[in-house]
Structures are given as C-alpha cells and as structure tokens.
Amino acid sequence: MQHAAEIVVQRLTKDYGRFRAVDNISFEVARGSVVGFLGPNGAGKTTTIRMLTCYMPPSSGQARVAGFDVFGQSLQVRQNIGYLPENTPLYPEMRVEEYLDYRGKLRGINRTARRQRIADVAQRCWLTDRLRWLVGKLSKGYRQRLGIADALLHNPPVLVLDEPTVGLDPSQIREARKLIAELAGRHTVLLSTHILSEVELVCQRVIIIGRGKILAQGTPDELKQQCARAGAAGARLLVEVRGPSDQVLSAVKALPGVEKVQVLTDGPVQSLAVMGRLDAQLREQIAALVVQRGWALREMRVGGATLEEYFVQITDPGTSQAAA
Amino acid sequence: MSRIIAVAGRELKSLFYSPVAYIVLVLYLLFVGLLFSMLVFIPGELANPQPMFEWNHLILIFIVPFITMSLLSEEYRSGRIEVLRTSPLAELEIILGKFLGAMGFYCVVIASSVVFVLTLVAFGRPDFHPIFTSYLGLLLMGSMMVAIGVFFSALSEHQILAAMSTCVTLVTLGILVGFVRQLVPTAWFAATQIRHVLGYMAIEPHMANFARGVVDTQNIVYFLTGTGLFLFLTYVVLESRRWR
Structure with missing residues (x-):
C-alpha cells in the first residue's frame, strides 16, 4: 500500500x-x-x-x-x-x-x-x-x-x-x-x-x-x-497623467472613494497608483476629472494581481497577520 | 564496506592532487635521511637501522597533522559535509573512510623510507627481523596519530587550527609526557605510580620496543586503544554536530 x-x-x-x-x-x-x-x-x-x-x-x-x-x-x-x-x-x-x-x-x-x-x-x-x-x-x-x-x-x-x-x-x-x-x-x-x-x-x-x-x-x-480576493475590498488603478504635479495629486486624492494615492513617477508626466473602494467608479471619476481640468490622460489600467504582489503582501511583516 | 573504500580512495587521490602531499614526502625523506646518515650509515659500525626507527616518531609528529588537517574541516568549510551526510552513508563509514584514506597516504610516506633500508642492504647485512617489527610499529603508531588528526579535523572548520591542535597533542604524547615523567620528584605522593602512568601514556617507549625488534602486546594494545578512542571521539563530535 x-x-x-x-x-x-x-x-x-x-x-x-x-x-x-x-x-x-x-x-x-x-x-x-x-x-x-x-x-x-x-x-x-x-x-x-x-x-x-x-x-x-x-x-x-x-x-x-x-x-x-x-x-x-x-x-x-x-x-x-x-x-x-x-x-x-x-x-x-x-x-x-x-x-x-x-x-x-x-x-x-x-x-x-x-x-x-x-x-x-x-x-x-x-x-x-x-x-x-x-x-x-x-x-x-x-x-x-x-x-x-x-x-x-x-x-x-x-x-x-x-x-x-x-x-x-x-x-x-x-x-x-x-x-x-x-x-x-x-x-x-x-x-x-x-x-x-x-x-x-x-x-x-x-x-x-x-x-x-x-x-x-x-x-x-x-x-x-x-x-485578487484579498485585494477585492480595494481596487488598484495605475494612472498616467500629464499635468501640473501638485494639482493632479491633490485633485485625485480629493475624489470620493479614493483611499490612498501612491506616486510612482513624478514630473510633467505622473504615474500614480490609486487605491480606493471598488464601488466608487474610480475610473469614470478620474477620466472625468482629467478632462474637466484639461490635462492629458496617457494611460489607465487596473493593476492585475500577480503572484509577486501576493508574495510581498503576505510575507511583509506588517500585513502578514491579516493574510495568515 | 564498499562505501568506506570509496570514501578512502577519494581521500587518498585528493591528497595526491594537493601539493601538500609532496612537500610532506620530501620533508619526511629529508629528516629520515638525516637520522640515517648521522646515526645509522657509519662505516665500520654494525648495519643497525634501529635509531632511524626509534626516533621516527619525532618526524612523524610534525608530518601527520598535514596529512589529516583537511579531512573533515575542509568538508565543513566548503559545505560538502551536507552532501556527504545526506548520502546514504553511516557516520562510521564516513569516519573510517577518511581515516583509511589518510592511513593510505601515511603508508606511502613510511614506505618511502625503504630506500634507506635498501642502501643498508647494499653495503652491509642488516638483521631483517627488527626492520619488519619496526614497520609494524610505525603502522600501529601511525594509526593512532592519524586517528588523533581525524578527531581534531572533525572539531574545526579551519584546517590550520586542526593541524595545530593535532600537532600540540602529538608533541605532548610524543615528547612532553616523557620529559614530565623525568621531572616528577621522588618525594611526591605515589611518585612511582605517576611515573608509571606517564610512561605508559608516552609514545616513545612503545615505539622503542618495536624498533628493537620486540613485539609486545602491551604496545599493540596502546596504539590500538588510542586509535579506537580518537575514532570514537570523532564519532561523538560528528553526531553532536547534527543536533546543533
């Protein structure tokens, strides 16, 4: 046997x-x-x-x-x-x-x-x-x-x-x-x-x-x-915008439903990682905001769940308690 | 058994790959040659190689540590010990393999002194009986010395440290104990007993018997228990390292 x-x-x-x-x-x-x-x-x-x-x-x-x-x-x-x-x-x-x-x-x-x-x-x-x-x-x-x-x-x-x-x-x-x-x-x-x-x-x-x-x-x-499920409570968007850097950041932060904004690259063109509630329709809001202010939206996509992110998330001492 | 031979064979080969082996051989021949030319090869005297064998241990004390120093310490340092210990090998097979490999090289070293015996045969008629017993004595003494070397090699991952501690131990047993024995004052409590014990511990009197042509069980037991003791201690060290 x-x-x-x-x-x-x-x-x-x-x-x-x-x-x-x-x-x-x-x-x-x-x-x-x-x-x-x-x-x-x-x-x-x-x-x-x-x-x-x-x-x-x-x-x-x-x-x-x-x-x-x-x-x-x-x-x-x-x-x-x-x-x-x-x-x-x-x-x-x-x-x-x-x-x-x-x-x-x-x-x-x-x-x-x-x-x-x-x-x-x-x-x-x-x-x-x-x-x-x-x-x-x-x-x-x-x-x-x-x-x-x-x-x-x-x-x-x-x-x-x-x-x-x-x-x-x-x-x-x-x-x-x-x-x-x-x-x-x-x-x-x-x-x-x-x-x-x-x-x-x-x-x-x-x-x-x-x-x-x-x-x-x-x-x-x-x-x-x-x-993906662990991240379901909050969606993650990667946004690239051409516009005045301080204004872009503060305006995106001020949108309803946005919880955290991380600046990935700064300068005339900024890329931001935006975390927020899933039901907040963040993409629509950001698109509207950019158009309204006359900035240029160069890229916007939903950050996919890679094993890498999961790995970092659960092995990071700060967050591991929740994940384990 | 075949595994022990595999380990021993590899060890022996690897000793010959290293320059240390040849330096050791040359030094040994040089110093035995000195003994030979100063004490044995004297025109008009009897063709008696006894002094050459009687004082051989004084050379070997400084030779053996170089043969044994890397046996286990190099395995620790390089991490190969992990490969070795996760192979289907018992601890005893590793130890005996290493021991026999070093003994193989030791035999090559002492066998090289045959050239002096041959020189003696060419010019005189030496008695062969003490020559045979001398080589038997050298073999037994070597097994104890090598076992001591294996033990210290198992203790440290630095081969220099292993060589030095082996050397110190061999100098103690081969030279110091003999001196201390002479220094014990007669007035001391149990002075004769202390002298007796120290005399039994020293290498020299045991080897002297073999060099004279005497094969005494006491001397054989001395070298064999020494070998067994240090190989057993090596086993204890290897076993305890696993639990750290």
Missing part, C-alpha cells in the same frame, strides 16, 4: 537555541508533482529542507519522505532522495566523470549500472561534453548541472533542490527551468526558491513560507485568485 503523497510533513518544528527557525509546519507533496517552496531569505526554507534530507533532526514533529520517517529510517530516506544543497558544494580537484562515479559508489550502484546512469544523467543535464573536465574549471552553470546530475544519479523518487537557479545567468536559468520541468512526472520535486517567476513557470503547487510558518499554499492560479 503506497501513499499518494511522496512527502508528508506534520507539525515540523526546528529550534536553534531560543530561535524558532521552523514553526509547526505541515504540508504534503503529491507523487510526481513539482512543488515550489517559496519564501524570503531566512524564512526557514533551507532548515526545512535540511530536516527532510536528514541533515539535521527536527526539534519536534514528523516528516515522511517516500514512505520513510526522516528520523527513524534516515538511511532509507537518504537512499530515496536526490538533494542539491544551496551553492552546490563539490570537489574542485576531481573530474566530472570521476565525481559522478564516486557519488554512484556512495549510493551502492554497481559498476555497470553506474556507467549507464552516468551517461544517462550527463545527457539529461547537458553535461556530456564536460565529463573529462575538472570540476573546479566548470562555470557556475555547469556546476549547477553537475549538482542536479548528482541528485538524479540513483534515479530517486524524490528530488529536493535548494535554490537551483541562484547565480546563473538568464539563459542558464532558462535551461535549468527546462530541465526541472522535464523532471516532473518522473520524480517528485520540491524546489526551494525566492524567485517568483520561477514558481509560476515550473511548479504545479506553491507553498509560501515566512518566518518559519506556512503563509499560503495552493496552485499558482489559486494563489493569484486569493490575492
């Missing part, structure tokens, strides 16, 4: 002395899915991942990876997990092939299978032309690929990647994402990152964590809807 969830985390907590890095979090990751583990730096992502990969034991709570308990069956968990730590630590004096061979030995893969697996992961991670290179001579992008190749070497059901795209250039990031997207279905992937667009592109589900707590989880679309 196998569980449909490959990673099950129940009330996991980690204390460093008096500092609680991870606070009573619970979540599940379904088999074959790519889940983004999102949070600002210092939110507890790496700590959670380190507990899941058996690098450190939890202070309390439970976690099961591939059906094994991370505390009681640590060896089995480690056998079923492929892990890419932050910053991809490697041995610079070894050759790529040699390193993969060594890692295969550590996982108890026999010689023939090892050769096959190395050729396979090298191909999947576009490393074939670098197998004879010294690891220390590889560029950051290739080092990252080598790290992912290492994580894939024993064909583990679960992959845990800690910030796999940090320090890569844009084209390398795109390649890395392509690779990760390809892994979906064959592996269960937990991907930690603080880059939002990455999550929107490759992840089926997102778990947002901040100050050790889970703030939200769901599909990227669900989160966007939540964000």
Whole structure:
C-alpha cells in the first residue's frame, strides 16, 4: 500500500537555541508533482529542507519522505532522495566523470549500472561534453548541472533542490527551468526558491513560507485568485497623467472613494497608483476629472494581481497577520 | 564496506592532487635521511637501522597533522559535509573512510623510507627481523596519530587550527609526557605510580620496543586503544554536530 503523497510533513518544528527557525509546519507533496517552496531569505526554507534530507533532526514533529520517517529510517530516506544543497558544494580537484562515479559508489550502484546512469544523467543535464573536465574549471552553470546530475544519479523518487537557479545567468536559468520541468512526472520535486517567476513557470503547487510558518499554499492560479480576493475590498488603478504635479495629486486624492494615492513617477508626466473602494467608479471619476481640468490622460489600467504582489503582501511583516 | 573504500580512495587521490602531499614526502625523506646518515650509515659500525626507527616518531609528529588537517574541516568549510551526510552513508563509514584514506597516504610516506633500508642492504647485512617489527610499529603508531588528526579535523572548520591542535597533542604524547615523567620528584605522593602512568601514556617507549625488534602486546594494545578512542571521539563530535 503506497501513499499518494511522496512527502508528508506534520507539525515540523526546528529550534536553534531560543530561535524558532521552523514553526509547526505541515504540508504534503503529491507523487510526481513539482512543488515550489517559496519564501524570503531566512524564512526557514533551507532548515526545512535540511530536516527532510536528514541533515539535521527536527526539534519536534514528523516528516515522511517516500514512505520513510526522516528520523527513524534516515538511511532509507537518504537512499530515496536526490538533494542539491544551496551553492552546490563539490570537489574542485576531481573530474566530472570521476565525481559522478564516486557519488554512484556512495549510493551502492554497481559498476555497470553506474556507467549507464552516468551517461544517462550527463545527457539529461547537458553535461556530456564536460565529463573529462575538472570540476573546479566548470562555470557556475555547469556546476549547477553537475549538482542536479548528482541528485538524479540513483534515479530517486524524490528530488529536493535548494535554490537551483541562484547565480546563473538568464539563459542558464532558462535551461535549468527546462530541465526541472522535464523532471516532473518522473520524480517528485520540491524546489526551494525566492524567485517568483520561477514558481509560476515550473511548479504545479506553491507553498509560501515566512518566518518559519506556512503563509499560503495552493496552485499558482489559486494563489493569484486569493490575492485578487484579498485585494477585492480595494481596487488598484495605475494612472498616467500629464499635468501640473501638485494639482493632479491633490485633485485625485480629493475624489470620493479614493483611499490612498501612491506616486510612482513624478514630473510633467505622473504615474500614480490609486487605491480606493471598488464601488466608487474610480475610473469614470478620474477620466472625468482629467478632462474637466484639461490635462492629458496617457494611460489607465487596473493593476492585475500577480503572484509577486501576493508574495510581498503576505510575507511583509506588517500585513502578514491579516493574510495568515 | 564498499562505501568506506570509496570514501578512502577519494581521500587518498585528493591528497595526491594537493601539493601538500609532496612537500610532506620530501620533508619526511629529508629528516629520515638525516637520522640515517648521522646515526645509522657509519662505516665500520654494525648495519643497525634501529635509531632511524626509534626516533621516527619525532618526524612523524610534525608530518601527520598535514596529512589529516583537511579531512573533515575542509568538508565543513566548503559545505560538502551536507552532501556527504545526506548520502546514504553511516557516520562510521564516513569516519573510517577518511581515516583509511589518510592511513593510505601515511603508508606511502613510511614506505618511502625503504630506500634507506635498501642502501643498508647494499653495503652491509642488516638483521631483517627488527626492520619488519619496526614497520609494524610505525603502522600501529601511525594509526593512532592519524586517528588523533581525524578527531581534531572533525572539531574545526579551519584546517590550520586542526593541524595545530593535532600537532600540540602529538608533541605532548610524543615528547612532553616523557620529559614530565623525568621531572616528577621522588618525594611526591605515589611518585612511582605517576611515573608509571606517564610512561605508559608516552609514545616513545612503545615505539622503542618495536624498533628493537620486540613485539609486545602491551604496545599493540596502546596504539590500538588510542586509535579506537580518537575514532570514537570523532564519532561523538560528528553526531553532536547534527543536533546543533
């Protein structure tokens, strides 16, 4: 009897002395899915991942990876997990092939299978032309690929990647994402990152964590809807007007239903973010105002709910209480 | 077992990739060569290599820390310890692998002194029995020294610190304890017992027996318990680091 969830985390907590890095979090990751583990730096992502990969034991709570308990069956968990730590630590004096061979030995893969697996992961991670290179001579992008190749070497059901795209250039990031997207279905992937667009592109589900707590989880679309709903009490308009700056600002502020006006760029042409009540018919009012004063309306649009805004909104200490 | 060999093999190779290994080898040969030319290779005397082996530990005290300093401290510093400890490897496999890798290199170092034995054979007829027991002694002594090095390497992420603390410990056991033993005043309470204990702690008398051609269980037990003790302490350190 196998569980449909490959990673099950129940009330996991980690204390460093008096500092609680991870606070009573619970979540599940379904088999074959790519889940983004999102949070600002210092939110507890790496700590959670380190507990899941058996690098450190939890202070309390439970976690099961591939059906094994991370505390009681640590060896089995480690056998079923492929892990890419932050910053991809490697041995610079070894050759790529040699390193993969060594890692295969550590996982108890026999010689023939090892050769096959190395050729396979090298191909999947576009490393074939670098197998004879010294690891220390590889560029950051290739080092990252080598790290992912290492994580894939024993064909583990679960992959845990800690910030796999940090320090890569844009084209390398795109390649890395392509690779990760390809892994979906064959592996269960937990991907930690603080880059939002990455999550929107490759992840089926997102778990947002901040100050050790889970703030939200769901599909990227669900989160966007939540964000839109959270913002439903107030509409957000982006307005660009050509006119005398002090007058424009005060006039817009004076409109009924306007709650807050934020100046995005100042000058002869101003762009403003206007927050106000949804029922106040702000767009009509602003249009009428501009026409009446003889200014020029250059642009007006409703600010869409992006995951980015939601993220900032719920991880920001000031507003998070309401969102959580 | 195959995992231990994999770790040990990697460690041994990586020691040879670093310039430290060659410097260590050259220095060792240089100083053993000095011992050899000053105390052993004397025309008209018996072809007796005993002094060369008896004082070998004085050189190795300063050689072993360089072999062992990076074993674990470099893994901490680079973050590779995380890769290692999230691999399906038991703590003991990591420690034994590192230990055996360093021992492999240590064996290469002491084996290089065979050139002096061969020189002796070319010019005289040395007794081979004490030479064999001397190498056995060097091997056992080395295992304790390397275990001490592994332990200090597990304590710090700075390899210089690891090398220095290993060196201090080895100097204490290899030289200082012997001196202090001589200094214990006879008038002290239980002076003979204290001297006895200190004499047992020092490396030198244990190695001297092997150099003379005597294989005594007491000496073997001394080196093996030393090895076991420090490898166990390393295990304790590694295990406790997880909980921090």
